[in-house]
Structures are given as structure tokens and as C-alpha cells.
Amino acid sequence: MTDAPLLAKLRDLIQANGPMSVAEYMTHCLSDPAHGYYATRDPFGVAGDFITAPEISQMFGEIVGAWLIDVWQRLGAPDPVNLVELGPGRGTLMSDILRVARLAPDFEQAVSIHLVETSPVLRGRQQDVLKAAGAEAHWHDAFNQVPPGPALVIANEFFDALPIRQFVRLDIWRERAVGLDTRSRLAFGVGPGVLDDGPEAPQGSILEICPAAAAIMTEIATRVAHENGAALIIDYGHAQSGPGETLQALCGQSFSDPLDRPGESDLTAHVDFAALARAALDAGAAPHGPMPQGEFLNALGLVERAERLSAGAASEERDAIRAAVNRLSAAEEMGTLFKVLAVTPRGIVPPPFM
Ligand code: SAH
16 A cells, blocks of 8 residues: 555654644644645545535525524624635535525625635635626635625534644643654654643543634634624534544545544544634624534424425435435434534524524
8 A cells, every 4th residue: 555645744744843733733634735635635525525514405505594694684784794604615505605695685785705715626616616606706715814894704514624732631631742653653642732721531531622713713703793793603513622532534434543544534623612602702702502403404494495495396306305304404413413603793692592
């Protein structure tokens, strides 16, 4: 078996500089300009490594679109308003949102579209999809480059792709690092970093923190609190912070070892929704939820939408719609593990969090 091309590069880096943090390792694996996972491929869809909610069914983006229009009205219908998506993948969610926006001409008129995407391959894909939808959009490398003003921000399966730091409970919390074993294979070890204010936990426990997620949430919530707007964050993760290892690698729709074939599998970690909500609150905004995805979609009319789509459809199509509803909302599918966190200015409560 030939080595993954990124492996040679990582070995050189570790030999030169010593072990790297898990966050640095994740950054190389996902975003290396030549060999990073997202930088080099379109991983979505039935033939790809994973399928996301917007790729499962148009109903997902339609419900998110209707939510955005409703919330925009509650915010006083700011015009102009930036409609921002973080990590738009294939652009499917944004194009489904824009189809719904056509039914609300005031909203459609007010929005200017901003996509935050680091992968050149996926940017190209998003450009094609939005052009076909007749929409004009602007691309940025980071949220802080989006022009000032009110912002409606959506992020589906974006925060799970941000690099995490891991700590191992030994005498104290010590930072986990990726180094080389005696046969020059990548191996986990312990680096020089320590965590001072971690919780008590049994020896050997793992604790994950995601400074990048907290930093981006702080920027979004500051914008929402001071310039008006709202955010909808959808991802898999836990409602409470606490020890536990969630770093995972996915390749060809099955789990693999995160140190195996770097750059060729998707590396993610569960999102700590409590930490995101704290960051939003500290920045002066109001967090709502997290609420399980199934509950969110059902409260906003997933079943009714499915019935409307099914009316007059062929029986195969009706089966597909029923399967999509199940996939998006059933507890044993995406309904419970996936969660929805909304952020608004204080004093506003968006549906269905009331
Ligand atoms: N939202 C899409 C794709 C999710 S995958 C969907 O639901 O189908 C994660 C997306 O985030 C990809 O588009 C990836 O290229 C992008 N991404 C990952 N890290 C990023 C970063 N730091 N900044 C901007 N985009 C990033």
C-alpha cells in the first residue's frame, strides 16, 4: 500500500518540529492546500464519504428558508441584510433557501449572499449551482470578511469540521499530540500543553475543546447583538460540555482510524453546543436551544411539507420522501444526535423555541 501523500509531509514536520497538537493535525488533514481532504475533493452525496441533510432532501433547505424569512420579519425586516452561509458544501442548502425566498419578494430583494468557504474545489461547485439558480454571491475565507451590517447566518455541518484540541487526564490535563512511533508511524502522545481550568475526571479521560468554534461564534453573536440579525447552527454534538472523545474519521461511509491515511478521510468532532451557547451569551446575544433536529423540523412542518410534495407523486417518489423524513427526523437517524442552536438579539425568540 502506498502512503497517503500528506503522510510524508507530516512526518517531515514532526521530525523537524516535534509532535503537533491534534488541532494542527486536523488543520493539515482537512485544509492542506495540496493534499487536504476538503481542499481536494467533493466528499458529499451517495457516492461520497457522507450525505448531509440538504443532500438528503430539498425539504431541509425549504424549512430553513421559511425560518429565515420568519425571523427576518421578527427582526424588523432589515434591508439590506447579508445572508451568510458558513461551509456551504455543494451549495444545495443555499439554492433551496433561495427558491423559498422567491415567495417573499421583500426578503429576496433585501438579501445579499455571502458564502464563507476555504476549499477551492467546493467554491467552484457553489459558483456553478448559484449561477444556475440565477443568484449573485460573494465568497470569503472567513466570517470576519463579510461586509458590516445585519446578518442572517446559517451553518450546517460546519462547526464539526473545525480543529479541536484534546487533553488527556494524567496527573493534570495534558495536551494530546500527534508524533511518530519507533517505526515512524503516526501515534498519539502527550505534548507540552496543559489545561488549567478543566473539570475533575478519571485518569485517562479525554477532554476536547474547540477554540476556533468559540471564536467564530463570538464574531457571529457580536454582529447579531450589535448590528441585528440571527444565526442558525445545525450539527451533531452534545448539549452539555464534559469529558469524552469524539474525534472521528470517515472514509467511504465507514469509520476509520483518525491517524490512518491523513488527508483521505473526513475528520470531525462532535460540537459542544453548551460552549457555543456560552460564547453567544458572553458576546451579548441570546442563544436558543439546542433543540434536537427532529423536533425542530417537525415543529416547523416537515410532515406537512412531505405530504404536499407527495400529493400527485409516483409511488417510488412517495417512498423516497417518506425515507427522507425518517432520515432527517427519526431519533435513531439524524433526529436526536443532530441539534439546532439559534442566536438572536436579546428580547427576540424565534420559532420553534418559544
Ligand atoms: N454545509 C454543507 C457542507 C458541510 S461539510 C452541507 O451541509 O452539505 C463542511 C464545509 O465547510 C465544506 O464546505 C468545507 O469545505 C467547509 N469548511 C471546512 N472548514 C472551513 C473553514 N475553516 N472555513 C470555511 N469553510 C470551511
